[in-house]
Amino acid sequence: MVTTSFSPFPYLETERLSLWQMEKADAADILALRSDERVNQYIDRKKMLSISEAETFIHKINDGIDKGIWIFWAVADRQTNRFLGTVCLWNIVKEEAKGELGYELLYDAQGHGYMMEAVAKVIEFGFQRMNLKVLEAVIKEGNERSIKLAENNGFTFLKKDGANLIYILEPAIN
DSSP states (O other), X not given: OOOOOOSSXXXXXXXXXXXXXXXXXXXXXXXXXXXXXXXXXXXXXXXXXXXXXXXXXXXXXXXXXXXXXXXXXXXXETTTOOEEEEEEEEEEEGGGTEEEEEEEEXXXXXXXXXXXXHHHHHHHHHHHTSOOSEEEEEEETTXXXXXXXXXXXXXXXXXXXXXXXXXXXXXXXX
C-alpha cells in the first residue's frame, strides 16, 4: 500500500545536506531559484516574478503535502543552512504505486554533486517509506546534466514523448 501521509513531515539528511519542508521564510530563496533563466532553461513554466508569487507557491506546495498529493523538500547545505534547491516526488498514482521525481538547483550550486546526494535519499524514501514500485523522471531533451543525474541514480530510458525523455526506475528485488 502506497503511503502518502506526511505528518509529521519527514526531515531527511545526507552527509552534506538537510531536506526540510518549505516555509514562508524560504520565499526569497524560492524566488531566486524559480526566476533564474538558467535554471528554467529546461523547465516548462512561467518565470516567477515576486515574493508574493513565491509565498503562494510555498502555500500551494504545503497544502498538497497536507493532502498527500506530493512530497516536496527544500535542499540546503547542512553546515551553512544555505538554500540550494528543491526535490520532490509528485504525480503520484497510488493504484500503480508510481511517482515522478522532480528537482531543481540554484545555478551556482550545480556541478557539486548536491542533487546526486539529495536524489539518492529521496529515491530511498520513495521506495522504502512510501512503498512506491516505480519512479519516473521526465527530462527535457538536451538537458544533459539531468539525464546524467537520472542515469547515475539507476534510471533507464523508457521513451520519448514530444520534447521530453521519460526515464524509469524500479527498485532492485533481492
